Structures are given as C-alpha cells and as structure tokens.
Amino acid sequence: xxRFAPLLDGLIFTPARNCKLTLMKEYFRTAPDPDRGxxxxxxxxxxxxxxxxxxxIRALVMERVDETLFDLSYxxxxxxxxxxSLIWPSRHGVNYVPSLxxxxxxxxxxxxxxxxxxxxxxLDALDPTGRWALLKLVTGGLRVGVSxxxxxxxxxxxxxxxxxxxxxxxxxxxPPFADLFRWLEGHVPRPAIExxxxxxxxxxxxxxxxSYLGKLDPADYRAEWKWxxxxxxxxxxxxxxxxxxxTGDDIGAAFPELIAAMPGNVVLDGELLVMRDGEVASFxxxxxxxxxxxxxxxxxxxxxxxxxxxxxxxxxAEDLRPLPFDRRxxxxxxxxxxxxxxxxxxxxxxxxxxxDDLKELRAGARERSIEGIMLKRGDSPYVSGRxxxxxxxxxxDALTLDTVLMYAQRGHGKRSSFYSDYTFGVWRDDELVPxxxxxxxxxxxxxxxxxxxxxxxxxxxxxxxxxxxxxxVLEIAFDSIHxxxxxxxGVAMRFPRVHRIRWDKPAAEADNIANVERLIT
Numbered sequence: 001x002x003r004f005a006p007l008l009d010g011l012i013f014t015p016a017r018n019c020k021l022t023l024m025k026e027y028f029r030t031a032p033d034p035d036r037g038x039x040x041x042x043x044x045x046x047x048x049x050x051x052x053x054x055x056x057i058r059a060l061v062m063e064r065v066d067e068t069l070f071d072l073s074y075x076x077x078x079x080x081x082x083x084x085s086l087i088w089p090s091r092h093g094v095n096y097v098p099s100l101x102x103x104x105x106x107x108x109x110x111x112x113x114x115x116x117x118x119x120x121x122x123l124d125a126l127d128p129t130g131r132w133a134l135l136k137l138v139t140g141g142l143r144v145g146v147s148x149x150x151x152x153x154x155x156x157x158x159x160x161x162x163x164x165x166x167x168x169x170x171x172x173x174x175p176p177f178a179d180l181f182r183w184l185e186g187h188v189p190r191p192a193i194e195x196x197x198x199x200x201x202x203x204x205x206x207x208x209x210x211s212y213l214g215k216l217d218p219a220d221y222r223a224e225w226k227w228x229x230x231x232x233x234x235x236x237x238x239x240x241x242x243x244x245x246x247t248g249d250d251i252g253a254a255f256p257e258l259i260a261a262m263p264g265n266v267v268l269d270g271e272l273l274v275m276r277d278g279e280v281a282s283f284x285x286x287x288x289x290x291x292x293x294x295x296x297x298x299x300x301x302x303x304x305x306x307x308x309x310x311x312x313x314x315x316x317a318e319d320l321r322p323l324p325f326d327r328r329x330x331x332x333x334x335x336x337x338x339x340x341x342x343x344x345x346x347x348x349x350x351x352x353x354x355x356d357d358l359k360e361l362r363a364g365a366r367e368r369s370i371e372g373i374m375l376k377r378g379d380s381p382y383v384s385g386r387x388x389x390x391x392x393x394x395x396x397d398a399l400t401l402d403t404v405l406m407y408a409q410r411g412h413g414k415r416s417s418f419y420s421d422y423t424f425g426v427w428r429d430d431e432l433v434p435x436x437x438x439x440x441x442x443x444x445x446x447x448x449x450x451x452x453x454x455x456x457x458x459x460x461x462x463x464x465x466x467x468x469x470x471x472x473v474l475e476i477a478f479d480s481i482h483x484x485x486x487x488x489x490g491v492a493m494r495f496p497r498v499h500r501i502r503w504d505k506p507a508a509e510a511d512n513i514a515n516v517e518r519l520i521t
Contacts, residue, residue, distance in 0.1 A: 001126060003031050004039050004100045005133035011144040020146060024154035028181075035100040037176025040155070042137055044148040046175050047104070051112045052119070052138045054080055060116050060123075064089050071463075078410025078417065078464045081135035085128045094124040101176070107138065143412045148247065149385070159184035164201075167384055171199040171248055195238035199248040200267060200313055200321075201384035202233060205374060205391035213355045216392075222325065222378050223350040223358055226371040226393055227308055228283045228480070229273040230290065234307065236264040237314075254292045255305045261342040266335065267314035268307075269382075271347065275306035282369060283494060284482030308347045309336065313382060321382040328382065358394075365396045371479070372396045398477040399519055400499055402510045404432055405472040408454040409465045411439065419454040419466065420447055422498070424474050425489070427512040432470055433489040435516060436478070441498030450501065473502035473510050481519050491516055 010023045024043070028036050041047040061070060061084050070087060077083045098106075106118055119138065123131050136142050152170065156163040161184055172193025173180050182188045231246040241262045243252040252259045255272070274281040274289065281303070289295060289303050312332040313321050320328050329349070336346055350373070352358045362373050372395035380390035403424035411420035421439040425432035442450065453472060460467040477499035484492035491513075 001100055001103065001122075001130050001133065002097055003027060004035065004137075005126070005130040007039065008133045008136065008142070008144055009129050011146055015145065017150070020150065021154045021157060024146070024151060025158040028155060028158050033178060033181060034176035037178060037181060038100050038104045040151060040177055041175035042142055043144075043146050043151040047137075048140060049107045049115075049138050051110055051115045052107065053112075054139055056112075056116045057081075057084060057119070057135060057139065060120055061088065063120075075461065075464060079412060081132050081139065081141060082416055084123075084135055085131035088123050088128075088131055091124045094121075096125050097130065098122055098125065103134065103137070104176075141412070155180075155184060164384055165190070167201040169193050169198075170201075171244075172196045197235045197237045197240040197242040199233060199235065199242070199244045201248075202231065202246055202269060203382050203384060203391065204386040205376075205393040206386060206388050208375065208392035208394040210359075216355075216375075218352065218354055220377050220379070221375045221392075222329070223352055224310065224347050224374045224376070225350065225365075226374050226395065227271040227273060227280060227347065228369055228371045229271040229280070229286055229308070232270055232272045232307060233313075234258070234262050234266075234268040234270065236262055236266050239264065254289060254295050256295065257300060258305050258307060258343055261344065263339045263341050265316050266312065266339075268309055268332075268344075269311035269313060270307040270309040270344070273306045273308055274303045276304065280308075280369060282482050283480065284484065284492065305343065307344045309344055310347050311382060324379040324381060325376050326378040362394060362396060366480075369480075370396075395479075398479060398499075399481070400475055400477050401426065401435075401516060401519075402502065402505065403435065403474050403476050404470050404507045404510045405454075405468055405474055406432055406434055406470065407465055407467055408450075415447075418447055418451045420451070422450075422474065424476060426510060426516055428489070433513060434487065435481075435489045435491055435513075436476060436493040436496040438474075438476060438496045438498050441477070442501065446501060471507050473505040473507055474498055475500040475502055481516060483520055489513060489516070491520065 007023060007027045011020055014020050014023060027039065031039065038047065057080060065087055070083070073087050074080065074083045077086070103122060107115060110118055119134070122134055126134060152166050153163055156166055169180070169191050173191060179188065179191045183190055232251070233244045235242045235244065241252070241259050241264065242250055243255055243258055243262070245251050272286065274285040285303050289299060289305060309332060312328055312335055313319070315331065315335060320331060323331070333346065350358070350361065352361070358373060365372055372393060375392040375394060377390045403426055405422055406425045407423040408419035409421040410416055411418055421437060423434050423437045425434040454466055454468055457469040457471065458466045459469055476493070476496050478493040478496040480494045481491050482494070483490060486492070
C-alpha cells in the first residue's frame, strides 16, 4: 500500500491525461510483483471483493467514533472513504503497513463475518491517504479518472508493446497478470491464448456534427441504422461460446437463449435488443434484462433477447479484421445465409446517394425508436478504439425539457466537496415529481455557482442529500423517455444531462407531466 496509495492519490488530483499516464508508467516500472498486477486489476475493474460492503465500513467506524460526530463529518465531506480515512482514530504502536498483495490475498480468503476485523487492523496501521486508498479499493469506488483502456495505454507506453497487441491477449489472462508483465518486460514470449473464447476490443465511431458532412464524400461511406440497444460481441471459439459487452464483460449468463443459439467458430459484432414480432422493443424493455446475473423463465418470455449483426471479425481460423468493410459485409451476408442462426438477423445497409437523402431518413429516426445513423467507410479495416475518420455516429437530435431542481447530492472524487448530482422534476398539478438525475453538462464555474445556490436554498437534509427550494429551472437534454413503474412520475429518461441553467426562468413555467408523457417512446 505504500506505493499504491500515492498512485491513487496522484491520479485523482491529476486531471491531465499525459500526467496520469506518467504516474502509472512509473508505478508499473518500480512496483514489485504481484502488487503491480493487483493494482492493474483494480484500475481496470478486474478486482472485486464480494464480502465487503459499505455498510460494514460504516459499522466499523461506529465502533471507534461518536455517531453524531461521524454523521456531521460525513455530511460535510460527502464521501464515505474520505470521511473514514480522516476521522479514524490512530492507535499507538500499530505500524505494520501491509502490501497490496497481502490485502488482496487476505480479503479473497475472508468471509463476510471476519472481513471487517481485517480491514480495521489495516486502517490502524495506515495513514489517512493509505486508509482512503484501502477503502476505495475494497468497496470498488476507484473513480480516479482512469479507464481500463487508459491503464492499458500506460502499459503499452511503458513496455513499447503496441496497445493492440496487449488488448488482443487481455481477456485470456487473469489477475495478478504475472505472465503479462513478464511478456511486456521481454522475459517470455507473447502469452498463448489461441483457441480460447477471448474478447476482441471493438471498433467505435466518432460523433458527427452536421457541419462536418460537407468534408466527407458520400461515395466513400456506407450507412446503417444506429439501433437503440447495447453493443455486444459474440465469440464461438474452441468449442466454447461467450457473449461480451462492449467493455469486455462476460454477460452470457443473463442471456442463455443467445448462448444456446450462437454458432461456433465465428466472432460477430452486433446490437443486443429485445424483439417482439419482428419489431425492436424500447430500450427500457432491454434494461429489464441488463445487469442481472441470471434470467428467470418469466424474463426470458417477457423480454426475448435478439442480436442484430453489424460485422464479422473471425470465421474459422481466419482473422477478417484487416479486410475492408465492404468485403467483411459480403462475408457476413454469406455466412449468415449459410448458418441461419436463431435469434439473430442482419442490420440492413441503407441505400443513399447524397447527404440530403440521409438527413431526410434521419429526421424520422425517433418515430421508429432508432438512435440515428452510422456511417462507415467502405474501405475501412476493423481496428480497436475510436479512430477518427473511418466510422461516424450521426445521432438524432436530443430532446429537451424545462425541469425544476428538487434535490442535490455531493459528488465523488474531485467533486466530493460540491453538490454536483442533481435530481429534477416537473409539475403534476401543484406538485413536483422527479423525472431524472444528472451530474454533467455544466462547466466548473457553473458547478461552483450551483453548489453555492444549493447551500443557500436548502430546506431539508437527508445525510449527503439536500432538498432545495423549488425555484431553479434546469433545461435537461436527453435521448428518449420511457414508461417506468419504478419512479413516482411513471417515466424514466435515458442519458439525461444539463443543457442549460435557466437562472432567468420562473419555476412555475417549467414543463408538466403531460408534456413529458407526450414524448414517451
């Protein structure tokens, strides 16, 4: 922990991407095995301690600190790990600082009953920064501005091994990644993962603004619908089958009907949807199936899963990614006609001659519950990441509503001292009902002003949450809105963000629930 804690502390207070890379590269260069492997697992989301819960941490600190003092401190700080790290009373004579690998090993062996005692022992030995890092590690709260891809980029720059090669073996390895580090340091050959149903990093598209269209030649691009689902990768290899999310998480257990329908010896790229009678259901229906470990028979029947295929990456032992998109599309169509897979179909290619043709089609996308249009160069190979130029996503215009700020909650990480998470509502008769929550879409200066406004207009407190006077109007942009039985308003927004802060608009002129319901898809 003596090296891991300063690494996390540096990452959270270093906004610049290159500085974050420098910190990680230095850590990977100097930290011993297996500590650096466990650190890499933590940064990339590969480390999980199922026996440790935030409620246990709170109960642990209650044994050492007055409850009222803790509640007041937590309300001021707004972050559990930071509060505990600062308020935890030191014990004289306890000075053995455990290594990161010791902590991971012990917690993997711990039960829910004895895990708190181990954490308490380590908190006694660590300084405030170490306590904070420990608690962030064990509760899974590592919001330090580092994505899994950025951590892998640091590995690539440190080792001079191309990022694409690291990503190609990543899902065949497991923490603490001893073989990965030995390979990156040149001690052993590239890890052998052939035959395993590993994930291939997907290719992503750049957002497209209308003004940029004039710089592109329509003849160079192919168009497809951007379906309102979840991007997935289907892998049949070595007699095994996997269904991966776009970030490489294995989600197959939640979609057994797709695993059963998946052919072998092929890797496919597509969109996970709920389909009924040949029609794509709303994203809200798909959400009923997402983030579940298993699917009940009722779920399978009510929300039948489907994959609309975009691309083919491998067929048999042949890697098709270097081929241009047009040839891969032809291979996908040939394969599909031969395999005739159940619960799958092909995403159609949209014929067009000019950008005006596509603009007209895009204008009707919302009525068909489609997110927009994808543009792909016909000569583009399939490469990981988000290269600029080969693929674009041309999303439909966002919807907007004028809402009233109801509640504000402290943020995390750099925002833990600010009220930056906002719950907003619309009018139902003379009552406000919440319709969504947003925590981005404003500048740092606007955040400081919003935080000050929340503090000055608080009417009640609920731990780290403040209820405010119903006076401030937030113009919210969002992609779509759906019926929801989980919310008092009966609706739920998709991707809400603050579009404008309407300091000038009276709250009484904000939208009402009838306006919202007219936008339901």
